[in-house]
Amino acid sequence: MSEHQPLFFVLIAVFVMLAVAIGGYSLHRARTTSHTSWENLLTRLRHFDRSSLEEIALDIVEPSGDPRHDEASALLEPSDIWQRIGGWQGLEALEQNCSVLIDLAFYVQQWYPEAVSVTEQLRLSSREIEGHIKRLKMAEKTGKLDAFIPMYAQRAIATYYLMTCRVLSLYEQSNMAMLTELQRAL
Amino acid sequence: MHLARVDLLYWTAGFLGHFVLFIVLWVRRRAKEFPVFTTWITANLARTVVLFIVSRLGGRALYYYTYWDLAILDTLLQFAIVYEMYSKIFRPLGIWAPDVRKAFLWLLSSSLAVAAAFAMLARPHTRLWMQAAVIKGNLFSSVCMTELFVGMVALSVKVGLPWKADVARISQGLGAYSLFGVIIEAGNSYFGLDPNLQAYQILSRLRMTVYLCCLAYWATVLSKPARESREMSLELRDELSKLQARVEYDLQRIRGRR
Numbered sequence: 001m002s003e004h005q006p007l008f009f010v011l012i013a014v015f016v017m018l019a020v021a022i023g024g025y026s027l028h029r030a031r032t033t034s035h036t037s038w039e040n041l042l043t044r045l046r047h048f049d050r051s052s053l054e055e056i057a058l059d060i061v062e063p064s065g066d067p068r069h070d071e072a073s074a075l076l077e078p079s080d081i082w083q084r085i086g087g088w089q090g091l092e093a094l095e096q097n098c099s100v101l102i103d104l105a106f107y108v109q110q111w112y113p114e115a116v117s118v119t120e121q122l123r124l125s126s127r128e129i130e131g132h133i134k135r136l137k138m139a140e141k142t143g144k145l146d147a148f149i150p151m152y153a154q155r156a157i158a159t160y161y162l163m164t165c166r167v168l169s170l171y172e173q174s175n176m177a178m179l180t181e182l183q184r185a186l
Numbered sequence: 187m188h189l190a191r192v193d194l195l196y197w198t199a200g201f202l203g204h205f206v207l208f209i210v211l212w213v214r215r216r217a218k219e220f221p222v223f224t225t226w227i228t229a230n231l232a233r234t235v236v237l238f239i240v241s242r243l244g245g246r247a248l249y250y251y252t253y254w255d256l257a258i259l260d261t262l263l264q265f266a267i268v269y270e271m272y273s274k275i276f277r278p279l280g281i282w283a284p285d286v287r288k289a290f291l292w293l294l295s296s297s298l299a300v301a302a303a304f305a306m307l308a309r310p311h312t313r314l315w316m317q318a319a320v321i322k323g324n325l326f327s328s329v330c331m332t333e334l335f336v337g338m339v340a341l342s343v344k345v346g347l348p349w350k351a352d353v354a355r356i357s358q359g360l361g362a363y364s365l366f367g368v369i370i371e372a373g374n375s376y377f378g379l380d381p382n383l384q385a386y387q388i389l390s391r392l393r394m395t396v397y398l399c400c401l402a403y404w405a406t407v408l409s410k411p412a413r414e415s416r417e418m419s420l421e422l423r424d425e426l427s428k429l430q431a432r433v434e435y436d437l438q439r440i441r442g443r444r
């Protein structure tokens with residue numbers, strides 16, 4: 001064994017342990033999301049007061065998803081938006097729910113592979129929400145949270161609200177038997 | 187060339203394992219969905235037969251060259267499978283997901299760098315430089331494949347891309363085999379190649395045992411019937427396409443709003 005060998009084997013051991021740890025953890029997370037039962041999916045959904053969500057979202061977008069530019073739009077105060085969504089806790093719950101919405105669309109995709117486009121668009125929306133929340137956290141650090149609530153929090157909530165509408169619509173169009181249960185959970 | 191009874195046993199088990207998996211892939215219609223994986227299994231099935239014939243009819247030199255030529259093909263096909271799995275996960279709409287492209291470049295370059303570092307650090311004791319090169323080459327490909335598989339799972343979880351069950355099964359098997367390959371090659375580097383190749387043979391049989399377990403795993407899980415897709419009515423297809431346009435539109439509207 002040459003002098004390089006002890007270092008080599010220590011590095012190999014570290015590599016193997018890291019691979020097992022990262023791979024095992026990620027696989028576990030992938031399994032709990034992609035290959036879970038319908039009941040598990042619903043239990044992962046955090047409940048929101050849909051009327052509050054709707055009110056915040058419809059303050060800046062039409063029910064169809066079009067942006068509102070009329071005089072009666074964007075009237076909600078930042079403190080009001082923040083209170084209705086439940087502050088940071090509410091936003092974190094919303095972020096968690098995004099991954100469940102993707103899994104709900106993926107669930108339909110198992111039978112209707114064409115639904116992949118909806119799943120992918122929901123995933124991109126979810127990434128966008130992640131970005132908004134990250135920017136809000138940065139704004140809080142600089143003491144400018146209030147100024148950025150309409151810009152990021154309200155947009156994140158509106159995106160999430162539209163995501164829920166698209167998932168419900170997907171279930172409705174696919175004639176999935178679970179629609180009523182889903183409506184109740186969302 | 188003389189073969190020990192245990193080697194013949196491994197040979198037979200390898201042939202049967204590949205043959206069963208080959209049949210499973212075609213009967214369960216997975217061959218069309220995973221063409222590269224199927225090609226790899228077919229190539230390995232052919233390799234088992236070719237090497238057996240060469241070992242019986244050809245000399246040591248012919249066997250040696252045939253073995254290593256086919257081993258290179260095997261490694262190339264394994265990397266092609268990694269590509270196939272990546273494209274199944276990260277190209278849901280036929281193009282690479284826009285938010286993972288940078289991460290890919292980083293993952294690929296770091297995997298190559300780490301694998302190259304390990305290959306350089308390895309100092310196997312061998313008589314010929316070529317034997318050392320083979321051990322280092324195997325270590326390089328095992329480390330690289332392991333990183334790519336672990337990176338694939340970690341990245342897909344991070345960006346929220348769901349996995350299809352069959353992609354997960356094939357990737358898990360190949361990922362576990364690659365990780366075990368790292369340990370085997372580290373062992374080869376430690377023991378080197380003694381004149382009677384005893385340690386090398388034991389480690390090779392250990393690798394073969396793990397590979398046979400992977401074959402059995404794939405044959406079992408892939409033999410289960412795939413979930414039948416439901417026939418989509420024209421009306422539903424139309425609705426879905428409207429829904430997709432709607433979702434895209436929502437995104438653009440909200441992004442555009444200040």
